[in-house]
Each structure stands twice: as C-alpha cells, then as structure tokens.
Amino acid sequence: MTAMAIITIIAISSSVGTYMYYQGKAPNQALALVTLVDDTGYVFNLTSYPQRIVSLAPSNTQILFAVGAGDKVVGVTDYDNYPYNFSAWIAAGNMSSIGNYANPAIEPIVALKPDLVVAADMSLDAATKLRSLGYNVLTLDPKDLDGVLNDIILVGRATGNDVQAAAEVSNLSHRITAVKNGVANATSIPKVYHEIWSEPLMSAGPGTFINSLITLAGGQNIFEKATTQYPTVSLEDVIEANPDIIIFPSQMGVASFWGTYNDVANRPGWSTISAVQNHRMYTINGDIIDEPGPRLVDALEILAQIIHPEIFGNYSGS
Secondary structure (H helix, E strand, C coil), rough: CCCCCCEEEEEEHHHHHHEEEEEEEECCCCCCCEECCCCCEEEEEEEECCEEEEEEHHHHHHHHHHHHCCHEEEEEECCCCCCCCHHHHHHHCCCCCCCCCCCCCHHHHHHHHHHHEEEHHHHHHHHHHHHEEECCCEEECCHHHHHHHHHHHHHHHHHHHHHHHHHHHHHHHHHHHHHHHHHHCCCCCCEEEEEEEEEEEEEEECHHHHHHHHHHHHCCEECCCCCCCECCCCHHHHHCCCCCCCECCECCCECCCCCCCHHHHHCCCCCCCCHHHHCCEEEECHHHHHCCCHHHHHHHHHHHHHHHHHHHHHCCCC
C-alpha cells in the first residue's frame, strides 16, 4: 500500500512579516512533491532533497550554512569567507571554487555535478543557461530584510531544513525587534552619510539595503531621496547636507579606500561638517553590510550602536 502524504501548514511570525509554507512528507520520511518559487518568479519542483549544492554568492552560502545545509555545499565563489575560511578548505581539497560570483563561468559549476544551484542577481545569465541544461536553480534576490528572511525559509524548504530555517528566522526577528524597540525611545534622528567609494564619491540611495538599515537603526540617510540607488555625489553635496555621522565600509579587500580619517577631515571644506568636528566617523566591515544574508542583522545592530550609542551602547569597532 502506498503511504499517504502528510501535509502540514506552517506559519512563522517575525518582526517583519508572517511566512506560511507547506511541508509535505510521507510517514516514511520520503520527500513528497515540493514546489519552489524563487525571487525571480521561477517555479520548479523537487522530488528529492539536494545532496550536492553549488552556491554562486557569498550571501547564499551564509544562508545555506545558517539553515544547516552546509554539509551539502560542494562549490562556492572565490569571495566566500563566512562562516568559514573557505579558501583553506579549497586549498585542502575539501571544497571547490567556481570562480567569480559576477557572471560566473558555467563549466566549473557543471563539473561539480550539482543537484541544486543557488544563484543571485549577479548570476542570472548563468542561472538561465544552467536551467536550459536541466539543472535545478534557485535564485535569491532579496530587496530588504523581509526578503532575506523569506529566502532563509525558502532555502530551508529546498534543502529539507525547515525547522532550523524557522529557528534562524525567529532569532533574527527577535534581534530586529530589539533594535526597533530601542529606536522607538530615540529623541533625535541623526543624519548619516555612507560612503561606498571615494574616487568618485559614491553613496547609497533609496532602494538599497544600506538605506533601509540606516532608517531602521534610527538615522536619516542624507541621500535617501537620490534619483539612483548608488548616486555619484560631490564634496559640496556632503558639505551642504552636513551629516552628523559618516560611515565607511571596507570594500573588495581594500581596508580603507578613503585613506585615513585625517585625510577625510582635510578634504576641501569638510572641516565644517558636524561628523568631522565631533569625530563621529566609523568603519564597518563591507561584507556584513553589503551581502544580503543573515549578517545584515549584525549590520543593523552595529548601525544602531553608531547612530544611537545613548540607547544601544558605544560601537566597539573603528
């Protein structure tokens, strides 16, 4: 007699939304049909849980390990460095690199014989080609923290790690709520300038994780009304906005593309900026704030300390 599948509706409530999904298993624990819809709207079915997963972005790798599917990951990019030193794993022959995460080559991915590829916005072409070759590809492209939490649930479903994914979302949601509750007690909204690059000057505008995180942490991004997500700005633009706080992320392995804080203070006219006068310039790990994975909540907590130390305590970083 064929075992009848048991279908359970699971609802997970968090500080940024409620996630509902179906989990189907037969009594013998064999996987029932699972339909997945990724962030691009692509729909496909899984008839078995993946045993060989290739991740095409550092943030995807972080999510896979966060939900307990790390032991199934056989390939990552050259830029993956969390939650482990994957370059050491690759050198030891315990992991393979597929190379760059921006427009990755197909051949290294196919060589690993994956039964699931987790792609990202910078590997959409590769995702399309891999699907045409018959591979299961799940593309993650979250637009905000809500999207990240949804993707954690999605990856949990795709890998058979629903329970651990739910626990991760619950933990992250409680941390987000703690920041929101703290910000509710703030008596000011400091102006924040986040510098992405210095030659030319570039910042973060609307529709970016950085902008939303600054807002959630109780600050106001001085370029929140820019016409592009990553506007090129001038020295004068920043002087006129007069930010209370300036934040620099480490980028692409460059520890301080801006030079030193003294170099920043010596930019023409910048000695008049409040953040410079009050020595409120900070450095944050670019990997944490730029990669749409679980560590965005770390970035939120860091920004909360930087923007409202009177509520969250002083930031212990640079």
